[in-house]
Amino acid sequence: MPRRATLYLEPSLRKSAEEGAHNFIARLTGVLRAQGFSVCHRPEEEAGTDPETFALTHMKPPPPGGLTFRRVYHYPFWAIESTAERWNWTVAKSPYSPETVPVSDSARFYRRWQDRLFPDSAETAARDGFVYVPLQGRLLQRRSFQSCAPIKMLEQVLDRDRQRRVVATLHPGETYSTDESEALTRLAARHDRLELRTGGMEPLLRTCDYVVTMNSSAAFDGYLFGKPCILFGRIDFHHIALKATPRDPAAFDRVADHRPDYARYLWWFWQKMSINAGRPEAEARIRDALVRGGWPLK
Numbered sequence: 001m002p003r004r005a006t007l008y009l010e011p012s013l014r015k016s017a018e019e020g021a022h023n024f025i026a027r028l029t030g031v032l033r034a035q036g037f038s039v040c041h042r043p044e045e046e047a048g049t050d051p052e053t054f055a056l057t058h059m060k061p062p063p064p065g066g067l068t069f070r071r072v073y074h075y076p077f078w079a080i081e082s083t084a085e086r087w088n089w090t091v092a093k094s095p096y097s098p099e100t101v102p103v104s105d106s107a108r109f110y111r112r113w114q115d116r117l118f119p120d121s122a123e124t125a126a127r128d129g130f131v132y133v134p135l136q137g138r139l140l141q142r143r144s145f146q147s148c149a150p151i152k153m154l155e156q157v158l159d160r161d162r163q164r165r166v167v168a169t170l171h172p173g174e175t176y177s178t179d180e181s182e183a184l185t186r187l188a189a190r191h192d193r194l195e196l197r198t199g200g201m202e203p204l205l206r207t208c209d210y211v212v213t214m215n216s217s218a219a220f221d222g223y224l225f226g227k228p229c230i231l232f233g234r235i236d237f238h239h240i241a242l243k244a245t246p247r248d249p250a251a252f253d254r255v256a257d258h259r260p261d262y263a264r265y266l267w268w269f270w271q272k273m274s275i276n277a278g279r280p281e282a283e284a285r286i287r288d289a290l291v292r293g294g295w296p297l298k
Contacts, residue, residue, distance in 0.1 A: 007057075073221070087238075
């Protein structure tokens, strides 16, 4: 009897997978079937209900023995991991050495992705004298991957950088409580340098001096604009970022002169550490990730 693998997917992704229209899932399915697995798709809410199958979830915590897959910020880059926590992914725990990355290849790669994702904007990047703070959710709560609550992080930015304006943005996909909204309003009333907005990532990345966030993907995109970032939380793209906590805010003294080689890092992060579903070696990378996750492939 063949081993069974089940992909637990949200409705739109399940439909795309069943129609063979999703490139990464099609290649993943091909690897599994070549290894003798039967493959089926089930609704995401059924994950964990069948202990006899090898489970794959999309972006959600997998059941015991299962794995999860997720886009690595932009298509066609993917990861397959045993946890949904990005800060515990393989790349997050791997050492990064820029000396191992080819300069010419990384420069071409970086420019190509700048042009593809942010046409013209990356070329016209400037520093207009403000700090960009993309907020996420739960502004008054400190979660396990954070050094403090997000509202405390925002207070730190205002306290540690008293020369620049601070533009803090609410995430358009989040719903904020009355307590959260009132806390932000009180903070803005005390600091005339603080401006609150919703969304608007691309123009803010283009013109900010640097980014401060817990672990927003906006900071990762900022690398494509050559913008340094300070992280108050844990995440997978931490290697070239500065880190800060309320007890150790020294990163603010260094950020103005922090200029890592963004091209080399993006090449390493995407081409070496992720699965590029558009490359011929995608199946081999998928197989390696499944084996690393403990699945019994030959």
